Amino acid sequence: MTNAMPQQAETSVISAKALNLTFQTNDGPVHALRDVNLEVGKGDFVSFIGPSGCGKTTFLRVMADLEQPTSGEVLVNGVSPEAARKARAYGYVFQAAGLYPWRSIGGNIRLPLEIMGYDKAAQAERVREVLELVELAGFENKYPWQLSGGMQQRASIARALAFEADILLMDEPFGALDEIVRDHLNEQLLALWARTQKTICFVTHSIPEAVYLSTKIVVMSPRPGRITDVIESPLPKERPLDIRDTPEFLEIAHRVREGLRAGHAYD
Amino acid sequence: MRNLIPVLTVVAVIVAIWYAAAVWLNAQWVLDTAARQDREIGTSELVLETWSQDKPRLPAPHQVVTELWETTVEKNITSKRSLVYHAWVTLSATLAGFAMGTALGVALAVGIVYVRVMDMSVMPWVIASQTIPILAIAPMIIVVLNAMGLSGLLPKAMISMYLSFFPVVVGMVKGLRAPSRMQLDQMRTWNATQGQEFLRLRLPSSMPYLFASLKIAMAASLVGAIVGELPTGAVAGLGARLLAGSYYGQTIQIWSALFMAAIVAAAMVGLIGLVQRLTLKRMGMA
Numbered sequence: 001m002t003n004a005m006p007q008q009a010e011t012s013v014i015s016a017k018a019l020n021l022t023f024q025t026n027d028g029p030v031h032a033l034r035d036v037n038l039e040v041g042k043g044d045f046v047s048f049i050g051p052s053g054c055g056k057t058t059f060l061r062v063m064a065d066l067e068q069p070t071s072g073e074v075l076v077n078g079v080s081p082e083a084a085r086k087a088r089a090y091g092y093v094f095q096a097a098g099l100y101p102w103r104s105i106g107g108n109i110r111l112p113l114e115i116m117g118y119d120k121a122a123q124a125e126r127v128r129e130v131l132e133l134v135e136l137a138g139f140e141n142k143y144p145w146q147l148s149g150g151m152q153q154r155a156s157i158a159r160a161l162a163f164e165a166d167i168l169l170m171d172e173p174f175g176a177l178d179e180i181v182r183d184h185l186n187e188q189l190l191a192l193w194a195r196t197q198k199t200i201c202f203v204t205h206s207i208p209e210a211v212y213l214s215t216k217i218v219v220m221s222p223r224p225g226r227i228t229d230v231i232e233s234p235l236p237k238e239r240p241l242d243i244r245d246t247p248e249f250l251e252i253a254h255r256v257r258e259g260l261r262a263g264h265a266y267d
Numbered sequence: 268m269r270n271l272i273p274v275l276t277v278v279a280v281i282v283a284i285w286y287a288a289a290v291w292l293n294a295q296w297v298l299d300t301a302a303r304q305d306r307e308i309g310t311s312e313l314v315l316e317t318w319s320q321d322k323p324r325l326p327a328p329h330q331v332v333t334e335l336w337e338t339t340v341e342k343n344i345t346s347k348r349s350l351v352y353h354a355w356v357t358l359s360a361t362l363a364g365f366a367m368g369t370a371l372g373v374a375l376a377v378g379i380v381y382v383r384v385m386d387m388s389v390m391p392w393v394i395a396s397q398t399i400p401i402l403a404i405a406p407m408i409i410v411v412l413n414a415m416g417l418s419g420l421l422p423k424a425m426i427s428m429y430l431s432f433f434p435v436v437v438g439m440v441k442g443l444r445a446p447s448r449m450q451l452d453q454m455r456t457w458n459a460t461q462g463q464e465f466l467r468l469r470l471p472s473s474m475p476y477l478f479a480s481l482k483i484a485m486a487a488s489l490v491g492a493i494v495g496e497l498p499t500g501a502v503a504g505l506g507a508r509l510l511a512g513s514y515y516g517q518t519i520q521i522w523s524a525l526f527m528a529a530i531v532a533a534a535m536v537g538l539i540g541l542v543q544r545l546t547l548k549r550m551g552m553a
Contacts, residue, residue: 098453102551114467
């Protein structure tokens, strides 16, 4: 999709300024996000890390126009989240794969394409392409129950990639998977990111995962949900799994841990 | 085979109890008759006679089976004395009412799920409609429709519909709301229209609920059609057979009509079950 983008979007794909979001609950207001400012550049891989209740998922949902901020401004591709959503500017990967059991893997990936009115030939072409991208070629006619949890999550990533949005929002996509599968998927995700040049926002609560994947790590803390640290990763783009044993990696991981601890000192 | 043995055991027990009950309920009449005729009667004679009366209080199983056989297999199905003919009269009204009830139920459920005003207002009326005894309202429906010039199959079908739309509404409201928050959010991220969301997510998700409802609706529909035949003095249909049987004390005829109704209901519910199995299996939901 080639949308006309304002000039600032050249550098900043997502931009949040003085963002606040308060939920009104029976126990009084809950500050899910307070004074959040962030710039995400094109092609960045940004991880949001923090304990539960720190607003990382809420922030992602604001970008996706699934929650409305109380005040402040968010721009996605230089326009409001609603306009970005309507322009289908992002693909969203949820915690659970959420594949429809009555559709084959190919049918599941075709679903957003049908909704967006791609013609039959283009649908087939895109399905083939993204299945290859997530290394599921040959599984097009299988049904979700025939796939392992990790494969299902890869299929759901393929579905989010199918309609060529250049932003990928991922909400703890590997949270329910075991460590070994997770490592493998992390590696694949990095390869996919390198090939597609997408901008990725990735919510996680795993420190190694955040450090391994990201070019930018956003550390958040709860009550009120806010950003406590933004770490630009000095790690090279090329990252084999054993990079996690290098001093640089451990140093970043340490800084993330410090940031998380500092956030907790508030309560 | 392994499943057959417990099933047959239960059937055998029921039949045994039934024969025993026939003896118990019909014995008085046999004894009275014997007394009038100044006849001594032995136990085995007594038992045999309780099982072979013309108008017993409770006919024995073999009497009902014989009557069923004679009125189905041995009668031309166009004959007014054929139970198949009567069953078809009732079944046609049942199916028409079932189709109308399902359509009404689904339509109401869609309204309740999508229109807030309907969500807040319709359900109490739907529930209230089912608290009215059908025997009380059926004659009024028949009379009103007759006054409007409608008679025959349609009034009976309306009563069937009245009974069968309820389980469909309840099941479909639940089914159309079955998709999770996440699935609905996902549709939103794709900027799907309400129609796309309905056809591709809500409707397929509701299928297990729909089939469960349809089974109940079918049984209710048959009851509705039979009840609909009672107040009209209908000349055909299982309800008419029941009514005629009770006028003339033909208990065997009543019981065979009841069994025919049960067989028809079981066949229809079984048919829905088959469609359900095939559909849900294809959809990967079974």
